[in-house]
Amino acid sequence: MINSAPARAGRPLRTPPPRTAVPRPRPDGSSRTPGWAVAVPPALLMLVFGLWGVTREGTLWGDEAVTYDMARRTVPEIWRTLGSVDAVHGLHYLLMHGVFTAWEPGLVPLRLPSVLGMSATAAGVALIGRHLAGPRAGLLAGLVLTTLPVVHRYAQEGRSYALVCALVTWGSWLLLRRRWVAYAGVMLLACLLHEFAVLTVVAHGVTVWQQRKxxxxxxxxxxxxxxxxxLAPLALFSVTQSSQVEWIEQPETRDFIALVLLAALGWACSRNPAGALVRSLALPLLVLPTALLLLVSKVHPLFVDRYVLPYVVGLALLLGAALDHYWTRALAWSAVAGALVVLVSHGPFLRTPDSRKNDVGAVASAVAEVARPGDGLLFTPARRRSYALVHAAPYAHLHDVSLDRSRRASGTLFGTEASPAQVRTRMLSEPRIVAVQDLRGQPLDSEQVERTKRDVLRESFALAEERVVDQVRIGVYVRRAAG
Structure with a gap:
């Protein structure tokens, strides 16, 4: 019923004050642009970039060689190996075993899951941007992601990082939609592929806390x-294999500077209405996982930039929102020109063997050139035996002086090492040893057998020849005369 009673005299009607607009996510129904129209272009573009030069001139680097070898083992062999090493990558190895079962092993099937993972990441970023800041912001965010050199790099590696990035992206989408069961499943899968994805769950917690609902x-x-x-059972078990990360060095000053610069860029991009709409999700993803891992690494070194790769999701969302807010024809042409410069300057290089830390094929070729049939062979540290996982022929006529049992016989990743005393005796019986080593200045493994290898080479052998291939030293050592 309408109240028609007159207002009381002496009490004038009050006009309510104008409401201040509060940025809030734009519901999907508010846009006439369908989701597929925003998500498909970045996904297809990322697919094209991912397939461009995917074989990388027929080369593999060490970590990919491990994936390639593990994927060709049987499931019982994989399971047995995970009991001694690399449990943190077990789910990925099982996934790649399935791929190699359906498709003959090769470089394309090895890297195709990563290509598809980054394509899914681009689509997810576009949909998140559309949901939070509108269709143009979403499309621009997805396209920005496809131009980042680091995205191109990991889209073409036979490791789990691109898949983790995709799962974190879609987990973020489910977080926004409040689909908690699906969110838990997707984020658990991401963490099982790589444990440090749990840091993005922490970043999501900051997002939820900011909403205060x-x-x-x-x-x-x-x-x-x-x-x-x-995740707890895997995390607890992987602690027993912590020696695997002894190669990681303390973070450098440049790592902290890079974090500060990224945080400053993200904050600058969020200081506008469009950026404010994505800030609560994007900024924690951009900054928090990297910051947490850097801080932990001051106590126990664990920081490697690829371990926190989903930061690219936050970066793309913030850059896309900023471009959307300041969009002009001049800015559009400048953005296109900038993207072309990045692609031309980095794209071809990232598809060459020199773009990775090492090339197991080049190492094998160098060994074949300097070795003689019957020479002793020494991998130090033992994990450098990964260089022989794929290109085994150049090593077949050499005697691995520290190997006790082969990787298949021992159910391990690189085989088991003989005792320090046995290694010393074997080394001293060899007139020549070809040693595959890390570069000087790299962290030295603390195991007794590794110390024995270094001591015997220093005390009883002279370096006759040395070649450096990428980040690997191949030295020919000749035993000194007694006395």
């Missing part, structure tokens, strides 16, 4: 608890 916080807390509970 109790029902959302409860849903996230339960989902995050399920993720941590599901």
């Amino acid at each position: 109790e029902h959302r916080a409860r849903g996230w807390v339960v989902a995050a608890g399920c993720v941590c509970a599901g």
Whole structure:
């Protein structure tokens, strides 16, 4: 019923003050642009970039060689190997075993899951941007992602990082949609592919906390608890294999400077209405996982930039929103020109063997050139035996002086080492040893057998020839005369 009573005298009607607009996510229904129209172009462009030069001139680097070897083993062999090493990558090895079962092993099937993973990441970033800041912001965010050199790099590596990036992206989408069961499942899968994806769950917690809505916080807390509970057995078991990360060095000053610059760029991009719409999700993803891993690494070195690769999702969302807000024809042409410069300057190089830390094929060729049939062969540290996992022929006529049991016989990744005393005796019985080593200045493994290798080479052998291939030293050592 309409109240027609007159207002009381002496009490004039009050006009309510104007409401201040508060940035909030734009619901999908507010845009006439369908989601597929925003997601498909970046996904297809990323697919093209991913397939461009995917074989990298027929080369593999050391970590990819490990994936290639593990994927060709049987499931019982993989399971047995994970009991001694690389449990953190077990799910990826099983996935790649399935790929190699369906498709003959090769470089394309090895890297295709990563190509598809980055394509899915580009699509997810575009949809998140559309949901939060509108269709143009979403499209620009997805396209920005496809131009980042680091994205091109890991889109063409036979490791888990691109797949983790895709799962974190779609987990972020499910977080925004408050689909907690699906969110928990996707984020748990991401963490099982690589444990440090749990840092992005922490970043999602910051996003939820900023929204200050109790029902959302409860849903996230339960989902995050399920993720941590599901990850706990693997995390606890992987601690027993912590010697695998002894090669990681303390973070350098440039790592902290890079984080500060990224954070400053992200904050600058968020200081506009469009950026404010994506800030609560994008900024924590951009900054928090990297910052946490750097801080932990001051106590126990664990920081490697690819371990926190999903930061590119936050970066692309913030850059896309900033481009959308300041969009002009001049800016559009400048953005296109900048993207072309990046692609031309970095794209071809990233598809060459020199773009990776090492090339197992080049190392094998160098060994074949300097070795003589019957020479002793020494891998130090032992994990450098990964260089012989794919290109085995150049090593076949050499005697591996530290090997006790082969990788297949021992159910390990690189085989088992003989005792320090046996290694010393074997080395001293060899007139010549070809040693495959890290570059000087790299962290030295602390195991007794590794110390024995270094001591015997220094005390009883003279370096006759040395070649450096990427980040690998191949030295020919000749035993000194007694006395």
